[in-house]
Amino acid sequence: MTCLLPTKSGKAAFLGDGLRRQIRRISARLTVRQSRCLTCASIRQHESAARVYRKSVESRSSIRMGIPSKGRMAEDTMQLLDDCQLKVRKINPRQYAAEIPNVPGVEVWFQRATDVVRKLVSGDIDIGIVGYDMLREIGNQDEDLVVVHDALGFGGCHLAIAVPSNWEDVISLRDLLSDKRWSKERPLRVITAYMNLATQFFADQGFDYVELSTADGALEAAPAMGAADCILDLVSSGTTLRENNLKQIEGGRVLDSQGVLVASRTALLNRPGTLAVIHEMLERIEAHLRAEGLFMVTANIRGSSAVEVATVLSSNGGQLLRGLQGPTVSPIYTYSTDGSSSKEGSYYAVSIGVPKSRIYETVKQLRKVGGSGVLVFPLTYVFDEEPPRWSALMNNLGLNVRDFEHLKIGEEFANDGQA
Template identity: 30%
Template sequence: MSQKIRIAIQKSGRLNEESLQLLKDCGVSIDNGKDQLKATARNFPLEVLYLRNGDIPQYLRDGVVDIAILGENTLIEKGKDLPILERLGFSKCKVSLAIPKGQKYDSVKDLEGKRIATSYPNTVKEYLASKGVTADLHIINGSVEIAPSIGLADAICDIVSSGSTLFKNNLKEVEQMLTSEAVLTVSPSITEQRQQILNTLKFRMESVLKGRNFKYVLLNIRNEKLDKIIDILPGMKSPTVLPLAESGWSSVHSVVDKNKFWDIIEELKAEGAEGILVCPIEKMVS
């Protein structure tokens, strides 16, 4: 392939690190120099542009980049016309409204006519309009958490991950407007040749992400309990069963959804499973 696909990634922070880790897990080796704004993959037709998160939707529309990994919250705020190709499962957060801790709050109606500081004016306007509330928005690019303490606003709208930033600034979360995670999106003007490269990269991403969502489980069980164990374990089609050297015993291999993992392990133990071994799955190719 003579052409390279151009991907936009946030310049710094957690989203940057986890995006680059995903590409690495997809077998894409990127030469990253200090403070570089652009880098090229050594072993895949891909070029990385490091951009401000809020600028990425316009770069996609203009065809400067072909694809991007960015926060869904940014797509909702600035790129609703751009499609989500893949939810990537990392950099999860909420976009919420918060007010000073000592302030009484009963419902979103309490924000009527109040001053709200935010970097997400479109999201706030749409949310408040859906609740029949009108407020005075102050657009701030940066640390909005200090706005109430300096008298600039009565409330804020911002990203909430752990809630520690709100706590430090004597604020409390009162309305969760949306949840967000990293997503893969694409330019409307991507060429056919670059679309083919995207299809290859997307296939790799899907295999990596699927692997992250499952665990590989091996266990030993007496043959008379095999049917019960097979009922518990889902597997891709069905569990793999192999006879052990010791008569009357079998080894059972399967994959388990990580979100149901501990419940399934408890069931397996209750049915007499022994020597349970759990392994991470690097990739899962369908």
Template identity: 30%
Template sequence: MSTPFVVAVPSKGRLQENAESFFARAGLTLSKAGGARDYRGTISGVDNVEIAYLSASEIAANLARGSVHLGVTGEDLVRESIPDADKRVLMIEGLGFGFANVVVAVPQAWIDVRTMADLDDVASGFREQHNHRMRVATKYINLTRGFFAKHGVGDYRIVESAGATEGAPAAGTAELIVDITTTGATLAANGLKVLDDGVMLRSQANLVASKDADWSKGARETARVILDHIAARARASKYREVRTRFAGCNDALLSEAHNRFGVVAPFGGPTSSGMLTLHCPPGKLYALGSFLREHGAETVSVVSLDYVFDRENPLFARLEAFLRQ
């Protein structure tokens, strides 16, 4: 038997539920072989795939190592734990959940410190006054080093923090922090504020491929099938299907609809009896319906799409290009 194609899926934390429903929406049903507590699983109907249930940070580490082919994890973890990430992994697609920013936050009491440049001023003075360098608590060590260097801030020391990072300034173990935030509630509760230019990374959950996995012919074919499901779902959710029939429909009208509403005609122009099928972005449906009726349509119906299978698979094309590099 050939070695399995491994897909890593978050087993806990904030990304877990959304990741499972992302696969389900794409028609990929994950099942845990040995029940809820099992950490290996399969995808029904796609042969030779093994699902590895891991934490989001383990998934980033496994992608770096090439021990999984595809994984769902946060961009923050990818950028922090994989040096030269863009060469080692491909972020195939942002998944629209797990949004969070990695930020530099200082005590609100530091009223004169609003920017990284202000922080640089504080850092220099701090060392003279306190006999030690300004301390930054974080688990994002590499991201912090890169960002601070980019802003010319050098006079600081990192204090590694695995959890409850926001508490470090009040506890006296650091002067400021770098951490991930969504609502900002935890920062506010700890009397911290984000610097105006202190957003280091806008992260979301991503579908990520590892360059160093075993990309045999069989593995590529499995990736193609999985990404075909995902692309079909992504394409379907960008549009609604609009159907109508009217005599006066012509190419000029279709190109006006395309320009004004972003409409595409996946099956070509109207049939001989004037039947027309269009795909329209959800936000433009009413405007398109009005436009079609103004030009002679009697009735316009709209339905949701589950999948749109195209000959082109942009996600797999991106993966192939990356693996060729």
């Protein structure tokens, strides 16, 4: 007898201990199966149907962004937008539509991660933040989906094959492939939530005898239950695998993933304002992520000229005391004793951006060259030149960076009403 219960979310909480006991009592002769078995073909049909019904840009005038409504990515996405001063304003927690007051004209829609991708494909949203794994699985290499930023710095995990730890002879994918246990009559049974990626991977690796099945979560339980031989699922810390007596194998890493910013090519090229919004988001995200790893340090250093101080810094601290492009060195003006006049004195103020991880080393180096009054500040943004990801996007869209000059954000929004 097998009884499957929800592992998490509202349903799991509802099935509290009391209810679990009741179920145990009444279910002596009951078998509940939660897993669905889908063929790859049916999933493909489902995903491509969305493609056929892609909406035209004229069907609405607003720019829509989709972000995960729950799960691991939801909180991190909100935090990233907040850190970039793109805070999402939600009137109440059960509402699925919101706005970003700093970017007027953008509607934010909260959706399940899978639906963010589906709605990008169908043209119901223009911009989205999701895990790269979802983008690849659901988007299935749809040419309309353009990755604008591929490393948002959260949701880091990888999709991997895991087999029972007690399969001592199976260390690598090659071992799994040559295992004589699998045949046409008794294929290798793999359970996964990533049917498209799994189909592609096993075909590319030359597996002839594989049967895929799918479930929505807690896949790690399937081998012990006898429902599958191995799994293809996300791994981050590896704890879930370990706790379920599973192990990864060499060559079984299918895809590396983290949060990505995606946009619809159709919307970028045709919906007024979308390209400008993406430009601003990209600039803010890049500048924030660059700043996140740095501290701004200022200190006073004795010297006879700014050049001498800069030379002392670079010859003693090497790259560390040179900052991002070289130290900023400015004279400190000292006043005469009666305060009536000021003159360039023998102290200079230096400002440098340094990696957070090397802050103490920096302080010690500054002291060594006579630095005093060392102040350390967090940074909000480091805006550099136009981000390389922007040029890459323009390239991808077949546009010239100069073409965008006239699409400045103000003009774009001003044009919206007339479009």
